[in-house]
Amino acid sequence: MKFPVITTAPALLLLFLPAFSSAQVIPHAHLRYLSIGKTGAATALAAAASSKDPGGHALFARLMTEVAEGKATLLADQEIIVRSGQRSKVAAVRHFPVPVDFTGPGTAGVILPTDFTTEGCGQTLEAELTISGALIPGVDRQLQDINLAPERKELLSLYPWPVPGLRGTGESGGGLPRLPLIAVQKTATQPLSWTGNTVLLSISPSPTTGLTDGEPMFCYQFIRSGLNGETPAPPDARRTGTEPGERRIHAVTLRLPRQEAAAVMLQTDGDDAALYARLSGMVTAGTATLSGHSAVVCRDGQRSKVESLVNFPVLDWSPQHPNFSYETRNIGEALEVETGGMTAHTTRTEDGRTQVIPVFENHNGVQSTWNIALERQSGLEMVPWHPAASKPDEAGALPEYLEQNLSAEFRIPPSGILCAGTISSSPATQSSEPDAASEGTTDITFVTQTPPPGTAEEGARPQVHLQAFMLSLPAADGVPLAAALKAASGAPLPAERWVQRLLRGEFPCAAQASTVVFPGRRSKMLGVRKVRLQETRPLTLPVTANRPSPVTTQSVSWEQNDCGVILTVEHGGAAADPVTDITWEWDTAPVLAPDEMDSPDAGLEARRYRQKIELRDLKLPRAQPVIADVRASNAREGAPEHGRWHALVLLAR
């Protein structure tokens, strides 16, 4: 066989230089990561529902101008060279010593660290790059597939954690170990880009937002990529959108007073875009607040995550275990998204092996479902506890904080805006929500997609937005309602009349939750306060050599309890009227009166009210509220819900 005549110069060089030659030059790119902080809700709300600037180009230009004018803060700016097919990493950090082992208080009352590790506080960027030879139509530049993991750690302060045996409880700090509070912001995603393009990677609340008063700050993370040898695409040739199969998912959480939120959610007609516009207007007017906003770019078949957390070293201690250590609590917000609906089929290859091929229901993004996990922790406060009033020297403090989780799978409507869940807050133990005992708040979470899905799925909305409202009724209403429900053999009763009475303010909505559930899937909305409660159990000490007979005593421990609302919904199928399994759990947190702060807490447990309602194979009509359960509160005297009756209203849209 005659050797083919190869006529290109690179091919010639390849013939003679098989190991490495100029012909095998692999392109590389400079990737520049920027994080810009901007205070205020207006920019964040606009970015979440922007169909005019899906790529974030205009937002980047505006924020950079504001950085120059001092109206925004450049939090991170880092660049690294990355070769196609390789991984690069750059870090600029301060190695801060963190104590991990301590001496005991001793007689001098001074605790000293004896061993340390280091925490790298600063900016790190890890990137992997694949450059495709294909030119992107419209910009005539090479496609860059970027796998990114930027991380920013900031040392916020050194906090004097209260230690048993020492007075101070975090105020003076004299003689106490001061441990670092470290804020962490991370993004892990895989955007597509080209030279001259800027991609809005993610948005996250500043980690300090929940720790300080005033308007929240949101951080906008961008990536700019320049392929060596390519000049940027001219401005008029740039595409303003994202690449095919690449979308940005936002989770926007708005906070309203609970009664107002209940009224809004009961009256909405299912137009989530209109609802978002209305609530955004309330934020602008100051009658609602933007309590969270996370967003991240995600592509078909991939998973992306953005998180903004503060690592709190929290004392792990109990009166019966005088040795102490610290464990970390994450306070902040994290959003993880991936395209759902992935199926797989197997095929047999020529050599007889079985190959699994993943298939996405929605390759072009139109029919895609999204799996979303939104985790939020906020309102951390150190609550002083007096575990033994007879030993005031052992005063300590334990942390409490709110946790909200939404995990669901759903499709986003053509408008690009979906109301994905609501959750009412559990009352605070002490001071973070002064009005919590009387009313409390509700967080409403919207999930938006930029750019929005196409119109191909117009009208296709198989999922159900299931809302649950717990009405707190006086006995005069609760007793006959329970009887009526019993007479109906447990079949749901129409609830229109009760909803109207709620809207007129005749009785309050004690708790509220909702989530979106896709046919055949399960969704969960959780909103609880992590409360440390003292648990006392009888303890019998067995006979030993030094103990001739058994001794009965008490075991005292401090356990973390989830006090709040947990709503779990499972969709039974794709029928017009959804058949669902619903589990509603409600656990009221014991609320301390100010004058109770210095007293022992033995009665706290007695003031809890716990409720769990399980409904199976419940067929719910759409857009018609029904009463599914009525029961008397078992709260003890002195508890907020003592003597009330509770009616669970469900509304499926």
Place this chain on the structure above:
Amino acid sequence: MNPPLSPLSVPDDVTPDRSPDRDDEDLLREYRASRDEPAFRALVQRHFPAVWSTARRLVNGDAALAEDVSQEVFTHLATHAQSLPPRVVLGGWLHRHTCFTAAKAVRAASRRRSREQLAAAMNHSQQQPDPPPWPDIAPHLDAALNALPAADRDAVILRFFENRGFSAIARTLNTSEDAVRMRTSRALEKLRRLLGKHSSALTAAALAALLRENSIAASALAASTAPAGAAARIATTALARAASLPAAGTGAAAEFAALTAALRGARPALIGGTALLLAVTAVWKWNAALNSATGASSAALAVSASPAAVPPKTLTSREVDVTVHFILVPEAAALAIMNQRWNADGDTDLLAKLLREAGPAGGGAGSGGVRVAQVLTGTWKSETTATLRQARDVPALPKYGRKKPPVPRKGETAFMPVGSTAMVEVMLSDDGQWCDLNLKTSHHFAEPVPHFWPDDPGGSREPGPSTVETTEFRESSASAQLLLPLGGSTLVQCSQLPALSDAEAGRPALRLFTFVTAQPVSPS
């Protein structure tokens, strides 16, 4: 349809100048000294046939494209003559430069073709009847020549392409006639082995005959298919372009070279390298200016600079000097730099600018506050890994006993380096034009800050009667793989430096720029 590859031909108005009284070196010296136009025209007249023929072979017989390549090569020569090594063998220099310029042109053209067209072309070529021997080896000839050591390549080119006698070659190469005969014979054998893959029956004698018959010196003046007057036109254009471009080896390039030499200290082996640095900087500036002047779009290029953008270097061995610069830039200036650059043509200019800003000693003589934090330079053989380290170890994290007053336990203190480290793995391309670098750099700033525990809430950093001490450091590190054209520089990373709590309150924020530069080891 392109004309067949053989016989090669050149215009009949470009009979090579073979005046015995003025060789290449004389003409080049005259041109360098006084920009003597006749001297340059004589050089073009003398070498255009070889350049054009080489280009035509490499661009698949496309005569117009071969002329464009020739134009670019001689323009480069006109502008860059000042920075050529003193005793350069001009024929070899031109041949290599022609190869790379032609390769660049071919790549640009080939990327415009679709995959199907390429496949069709390949199929078509496979269906051709058996070609004569010369077409078999012609496409591979220049690559094979490039694979030869520089001295062998020069000998072959002078003997067979310029048709010079052994005595003339000996004078040019400053060696004996016997040595030239031996070298030419051995080079021919090496070339035969390289080309033997494509023509099994090729012998050294046959190869010599083929070269005499078909290379430019032998066939030069057969029927012409190239445009008449090409050499004169090319010389005129090259001179005009050279006049409009900055002269090499002046201005920023000279400053850059001087600064680099100063920063490198008194290392004798590196002093020679500054001349190369100077030349390289000038070339990059020239190249950028040329792109601008010709309106050339770099969109079709896959890398920061094609091989053709870099002057051919004569490697005496497969060794390179790698330099890592750590430069601190105030935040405002750094932000302006980052917002303006799109890294289209490498970073040599940016490095030169920052070094210029830093002043001769690198310590921030300029008003901009730029200063060179550290420079690490070393020589690597290809396919080796080595680490440069200029740092001292400082005790950072002691372990204390539980007794009071606390005393650090012996032998259990963790140390941290203060200074710079660069771990570099180098792999040179076989053609010696590119350098594949696997790079890990770190720069620990020499500003350790003590912390005393328990920490005073007021922020004081004074030791107390019963305290333990730790030390805080700041580090910027990067790991990356990259490909540099020899003589080029690139920005590896740019990072904002995190402030050290209270110690730097009120100081301007800084960014660290890390550059890497790869240079061929100087023949001297």
